[in-house]
Amino acid sequence: AQSVTQLDSHVSVSEGTPVLLRCNYSSSYSPSLFWYVQHPNKGLQLLLKYTSAATLVKGINGFEAEFKKSETSFHLTKPSAHMSDAAEYFCVVSDSRNTPLVFGKGTRLSVIA
Amino acid sequence: DGGITQSPKYLFRKEGQNVTLSCEQNLNHDAMYWYRQDPGQGLRLIYYSQIVNDFQKGDIAEGYSVSREKKESFPLTVTSAQKNPTAFYLCASSMGTGAYNEQFFGPGTRLTVL
Numbered sequence: 001a002q003s004v005t006q007l008d009s010h011v012s013v014s015e016g017t018p019v020l021l022r023c024n025y026s027s028s029y030s031p032s033l034f035w036y037v038q039h040p041n042k043g044l045q046l047l048l049k050y051t052s053a054a055t056l057v058k059g060i061n062g063f064e065a066e067f068k069k070s071e072t073s074f075h076l077t078k079p080s081a082h083m084s085d086a087a088e089y090f091c092v093v094s095d096s097r098n099t100p101l102v103f104g105k106g107t108r109l110s111v112i113a
Numbered sequence: 114d115g116g117i118t119q120s121p122k123y124l125f126r127k128e129g130q131n132v133t134l135s136c137e138q139n140l141n142h143d144a145m146y147w148y149r150q151d152p153g154q155g156l157r158l159i160y161y162s163q164i165v166n167d168f169q170k171g172d173i174a175e176g177y178s179v180s181r182e183k184k185e186s187f188p189l190t191v192t193s194a195q196k197n198p199t200a201f202y203l204c205a206s207s208m209g210t211g212a213y214n215e216q217f218f219g220p221g222t223r224l225t226v227l
């Protein structure tokens with residue numbers, strides 16, 4: 001069965017410093033992996049996705065993630081945090097079977113001025 | 114504008130009443146989904162539909178019902194059997210289910226049962 005674990009429920013960084021949000025996954029098949037962002041009281045927006053092409057995936061707003069099969073990880077990074085990055089971030093996995101996406105519990109990112 | 118609309122944005126109901134949440138998409142997607150979001154619990158799948166006139170239960174279907182009579186519409190009814198219905202409800206759609214198919218989300222409906 002597929003599953004995803006977001007290792008931190010809350011991350012706090014200063015504006016201008018790097019962001020690292022950690023995600024580990026479990027899948028019996030070749031997975032597709034996604035990161036979504038949710039601002040307060042809004043729907044979710046896709047940041048980036050991995051679908052077995054390049055292992056380093058670039059997304060919107062300067063975010064990127066690296067798929068590491070040996071570590072079963074898909075961590076999200078950004079070189080320099082901006083105040084507008086403060087939001088909830090969800091790591092999501094799907095394997096090759098005809099099943100819906102599986103969401104992690106989310107990581108709340110706070111950015112301090 | 115292509116996208117997913119949910120209405121209303123805020124909904125208040127008395128305990129014991131059924132309530133229906135609307136979800137419409139004009140993306141020509143086959144699959145549609147309903148999620149419930151509670152603080153600290155991420156998104157939990159209630160129901161999903163891969164095609165018109167067909168739907169499957171998700172992880173927390175008890176106390177909810179859905180219909181899929183049209184491709185673009187997937188309304189969710191929260192029945193009086195749902196023990197704790199106050200939550201943020203999100204509707205999504207995708208081309209298909211499974212790998213490679215990212216989901217597109219609506220803005221959500223916040224339901225409060227008094």
